[in-house]
Amino acid sequence: MSPLELVDDRFEQLASELKAATPRASIELRERIESLTPPSRRRPAVPLRRLVPAVGLAALAGSLGVAAVIGVVNSGSGDASKRGAVRSDVAALTPEGSSIHGAPPQRATLEDSLPPAQGRLQQYDASLTLRVQDADRLSARTQQAMRVTRSLGGYVASASFDVPGRKGTSTLMLRIPIGRVQRALAAFAGYGTLLSQKISVQDLQQRADAQTSRIGTLRRAVAALQTQLRGSVSTAQRKRLERLLSIERSRLAAQQKTLGATVRRAELARVGLTLVTPTAKANAASGRFDRTLDDAGSVLARELEILLYALVVVGPLLALGGAAVALGRAQRQRSDRQLLERV
C-alpha cells in the first residue's frame, strides 16, 4: 500500500503534485558522490553491539574456566579419607588430662593413645565413630567387631543395628579385658574412616587401696569383738558385743563387695563402637569428579556473590548514568524540534 493511499482524499491531488515534482540530484552532485573515496581505516572497528556480548561471553567463559581449574586442582590434593575426616564435625587430637576427644586420622595414633597403665587399677572408657563404605560393609564390620570382642575375652553388652535404606548405623557397647583393649581399638580402627573418638581413663587404684584398708580395719574390729566374746562377760554386755559384731560383719561384707566391684570395673574396658554409612555430602566428596564439581560449584557461587555485590554497588551509578543519557537525549530532541520549527 502506497503512503499516498493513506493520505486523506482531500490531499490526494496535493500529494500527487508533490510526488511528481520530486527534486532530482544534479549531474555535478552525482559525480561528487561517485568520487568519494573510502577513508583509510587505522584499526578495525568493532561495533559496540557486537563487542558487549563478546566481552560478556568471554567473562562467562573465564569464570567457568577458573572454577573448573580450581575444582580440578583442589580435587587432586589429599585422599578421600582425609577429606572425609576434615569434613566431619570433629576436633583436633587434644589430650586433656586423662581424656582424648577428636578424630586422629592416623591409625598409629589411635593405637598408642592412652594405653592402660600396667599394675594399677583403671577404669577405661572408649568411644569410637567410624564411617564404612556401605550397608553391606556395615553389617560385616559389626559382626567382625563382635567376633573380635569375644576372641579377646570380652562380651557385647548391647548392640543396635539400624539400616532403614541405603544408609545405616550400628552401635555396639562392648566390654573388653583392659589388657587387650589396645588390640581391640587397633582392630576397630581398620574398619573404616575414623570420624571421632573419645577415650577416658580414670584411676581406681587409690579407691581400691582405701577400700582394702577399710576392709582390714573392719576385719581387725571383728576379730577384737570375737576375742571379747570368748572371754567372761555379763549377759547384757554379751548381747551388746554380739550386736556390734553383727554390724561390723555387715560392714565388712559390704566393703568387700564394693572392692570386688572396683576390681571388676578395672578388669573390663567399656568400648562404645559406632559405625555409620556415608552421609550424602561425604559421599559426594568421595570421587574426584564429584569433588571437582563440588569445588567448581563453590567457586561459581563465590563469583556470583561478587557479581551481585558489584551490581549492588555499580547498579545505582549505572541507573543514574542511564537516566542522564535519557535526559540528555530528550533535551536534544526537544532542542532539535524547536530548531526545526524556527527554520
Added chain:
Amino acid sequence: MKAKTSAEGFAEAAKRHLDDVHAFLVYLTRDRAVAEDLTAETFARALERWHRYDPRRGEPRTWLCQLARSTALDHFRAEDRRRRREGRYAVAELRESAEPVFGEGLSPALERALAQLSAAEREVVALRIVLELDGEGAASVLGISTTACSTRLSRALAKLEKEVSAGVAA
C-alpha cells in the same frame, strides 16, 4: 575482499538513494545549494560509517535519511549560532529566487505554500509523500512514534492546503 564488498555495497546504495536523500534535504533546507552540500556531506559520513550499517535494523534509505537529518541539524545549529552572533534572523536571509526550489513543475502557489511550512512540517511531507516511506520508517528517521508522525503529516498537509488555497485566492 570484505572491504571491497562493503565499498561496492555503499556505491550501490548511494546510486540508488541519492535522489531520495537529496530531495529530503531540499525539503528540509529550502535551499538547493545548501541541500547539495549537505547531500555530499551526508554521503561522505555514510561512507565513513558504512561498516556500522546493519541491514537488520532498517533499509539503507532509512539509515541514509537519518544521517541526512543529523547532518542538516548540525548545519542548522551552526547557522543558528552564526545568526545569533551576527544578530540577524533566518527570514532576513531568505533568498528570493525565480527558480523553483522544491522541484520542477510545482505550481507557484504550492511552491510558496511549502516555503511557509516549518522544517519540521516539510520533513514529514518529504518522507511520507515525496519519498513514500512507510509510517514506521518515517517515524524512525524523525525519532518519534508512528502516531505522532501521522498526526504531524495530517497537520502539515492541512496547513499546506490552506496556504495553497489562500495563495490561489490572492
